[in-house]
Amino acid sequence: MEVLLESGGECVALVRINRPEARNALNSAVREQLARTFVELASNDDIRCVVVTGMEKVFAAGADIKAMADAQPIDMILRASERNWGPIKDFPKPLIAAVNGFALGGGCELAMHADMIIAGASAKFAQPEIRVGIIPGAGGTQRLLRAVGKFKAMKILLTGEMVSAQEAEAMGLVTEVVPDDEVLDRALALARSIALLPPLAVRKIKELVLQGGDLPLEAALVMERHAFQLMFATADQKEGMQAFIEKRSPNFTGL
Ligand code: HXC
Numbered sequence: 001m002e003v004l005l006e007s008g009g010e011c012v013a014l015v016r017i018n019r020p021e022a023r024n025a026l027n028s029a030v031r032e033q034l035a036r037t038f039v040e041l042a043s044n045d046d047i048r049c050v051v052v053t054g055m056e057k058v059f060a061a062g063a064d065i066k067a068m069a070d071a072q073p074i075d076m077i078l079r080a081s082e083r084n085w086g087p088i089k090d091f092p093k094p095l096i097a098a099v100n101g102f103a104l105g106g107g108c109e110l111a112m113h114a115d116m117i118i119a120g121a122s123a124k125f126a127q128p129e130i131r132v133g134i135i136p137g138a139g140g141t142q143r144l145l146r147a148v149g150k151f152k153a154m155k156i157l158l159t160g161e162m163v164s165a166q167e168a169e170a171m172g173l174v175t176e177v178v179p180d181d182e183v184l185d186r187a188l189a190l191a192r193s194i195a196l197l198p199p200l201a202v203r204k205i206k207e208l209v210l211q212g213g214d215l216p217l218e219a220a221l222v223m224e225r226h227a228f229q230l231m232f233a234t235a236d237q238k239e240g241m242q243a244f245i246e247k248r249s250p251n252f253t254g255l
Contacts, residue, residue, distance in 0.1 A: 001018070001033060002017065002018055002019045002027075002029050002030045002033055003015060003016070003017055003018065003030060003033035003034050003037055004016040004018050005037055005040075005041075008049075008050075008051050008188045008191055008192070009188060009191075009192050010192055010195060010196075011046060011047060011048040011049065011192070011195035011196075012047070012048070012049050012050070012051065012188060012191040012192050012195050013041050013044075013047045013049075013050045013051070014050075014051050014052075014053065014184075014188065015034070015037055015038075015041075015050060015051070015052045015053070016052075016053050016054070017030060017034070017052075017053070017054045017055075017059075017060055018055070020055055022061070022064065022066075023057075023058045023060075023061035023102065024054045024055060024058050024059065024060040024061055024107065025060070025061050025062060025063065025064040025065070025066075026060055026062065026063050026064060026106045026107070026110070027064035027067050028064075028067065028079070031081060031084040031085075032084055034084065034087075034088065034110075035083070035084040035085075035086070035087045035088070036087075038050075038087035038088050038091050039087045041091070041093070042087065042090075042091055042092055042093070045254070047093065048093060048094075048194070048195035048199050048202070048254075049093055049094045049095075049096070049191040049192070049194045049195045049202075050091070050093060050094070050095050050096070050191070051095075051096045051097075051098050051184070051187045051188055051191050052095060052096070052097050052098070052110070052114060053097070053098040053099075053100070053183075053184055053187070054099070054100065054101070054103075054107070055100070055101070056100055056101065056180075057100065057101040057102070058100075058101040058102045058107075059097070059099040059100060059101055059102060059103040059107050059110075059111060059123070060102075060103060060104070060106065060107030060110055061102055061104050061105070061107055062104045062105025062106040062107050062108075062128070062129075063105055063106040063137070063138075065132060068134075081137070081138070082138075085113070085138050085139075088110070088113045089113060089139075091113075092203055092206065092207070093199075093202070093203065093206070094115050094116070094191070094194050094202060094206060095113065095114045095115050095116075096114055096115065096116045096117075096118060096187045096190055096191050097110070097111040097113075097114035097116070097117045097118070097187075098118050098183045098184045098186075098187035098188075099111055099117055099118065099119045099120065099123045099125075099165075099174070099183065100119075100120040100122070100123060100180055100183050100184075101120070101122065101123060101124070102123075102124050102126075103123065103124070103125050103126075104124075104125075104126050104127075104128055104162075105126070105127060105128055105129050105136065105140075106136075106137075106138050108125050108126060108127055108140065108144075109127075109136060109138040109139055109140045109143065110138070111125070112139065112140070112143040112144065112147065112173075113138075113139070113143075115206060115209075116175040116176075116190065117168075117173065117174040117175050118174070118175060118176050118178060118183055118186050118187040118190065119165040119168060119169070119174040119176070119177050119178075119183070120165060120177070120178065120179065120180035120181075120182075120183040121165055121166070121177055121178070121179055121180055122165065122180050123164075123165040123168070123174075123177075123180075123183075124162040124163065124164060124165070125156075125162065125163045125165075125168050125173060125174075126156065126160060126161060126162040126163060127140045127144065127156050127157050127160065128160035128162075129160070130157065130158060130159070130160045131160040135157075136157065140157070141153070141157060144156060144157065144173075146213065147171075147172055147173050148171040148172050148173050149171075149172075152171045165177045196252070197252065198234065198236035198237070198240060198252040198254070199236075199252070199254045200231070200234050200236060200254065200255075201231055201234070201236065201237075204227045204230070204231070207227075208220070208223060208224050208227060211223070212224065234255065235253055235255040236250075236252045236253065236254070236255065239251060239252060239253070240252070
């Protein structure tokens with residue numbers, strides 16, 4: 001298997017891409033396995049937060065160039081790779097990318113599908129598609145623009161140059177930079193801390209940030225207000241506020 005599903009501790013799953021011989025290039029097997037894994041994790045009530053990672057020297061080197069080199073447009077249509085990105089794009093629980101080494105092309109796009117990116121100090125991000133005669137095809141032009149703004153996005157997309165973890169953090173592409181050997185532990189610790197929080201509220205926050213960001217502000221604010229009001233139907237709201245008043249730790253059940 002090129003995609004391994006491991007336990008990340010209490011209520012946390014760890015998805016590991018494991019195709020070392022091709023620097024974790026995302027061929028159809030990897031993409032299909034990733035898609036299946038995220039479909040499974042979405043409906044697994046025991047899992048509240050997920051970490052996706054690669055290997056020590058590479059998160060993922062992008063789409064598999066060898067599998068695309070001779071393709072025609074119709075082949076690309078029939079491959080319908082958007083079907084495999086769908087379960088990651090629509091994953092309803094928090095997803096944290098733990099990035100060591102290279103996150104290039106589709107690998108950078110995979111990281112940008114996550115809600116947070118924890119990067120090792122030596123991590124490198126790039127959208128090098130331009131250098132092999134194509135453009136990003138899994139949201140790179142759009143998610144990068146929204147993450148870092150036009151002027152940084154243009155440079156990354158038009159030059160294909162690598163961006164260090166520190167530069168990526170400064171421009172808002174990563175959440176935190178930590179020493180290389182602490183990346184996975186930090187991502188898992190963050191995931192476990194989120195897994196302790198009320199899952200319905202967690203899910204709504206993710207939905208609002210992702211959906212609301214592309215709506216007119218007034219519409220997004222209405223959506224937020226309705227979601228806020230809905231939280232008062234949850235047992236976790238009653239528990240959270242009661243625990244505060246009683247000066248004890250809350251016990252969230254997900255209801
Ligand atoms: C296919 C790849 C690959 C890739 C590496 N390999 N990246 N195979 N597709 N994206 C293979 C190499 O061909 C080589 O195979 C083996 O992995 C080791 O790679 P090396 O280059 O020798 O390793 P290294 O010197 O450590 O360099 C690592 C690297 C470099 C910096 C990650 O491999 C690299 O630049 N890769 C390409 C990155 C890229 O351009 N990505 C964008 C792809 S387009 P052999 O058989 O020689 O051992 C894209 C479009 C997205 O992502 C569209 C939507 C998904």
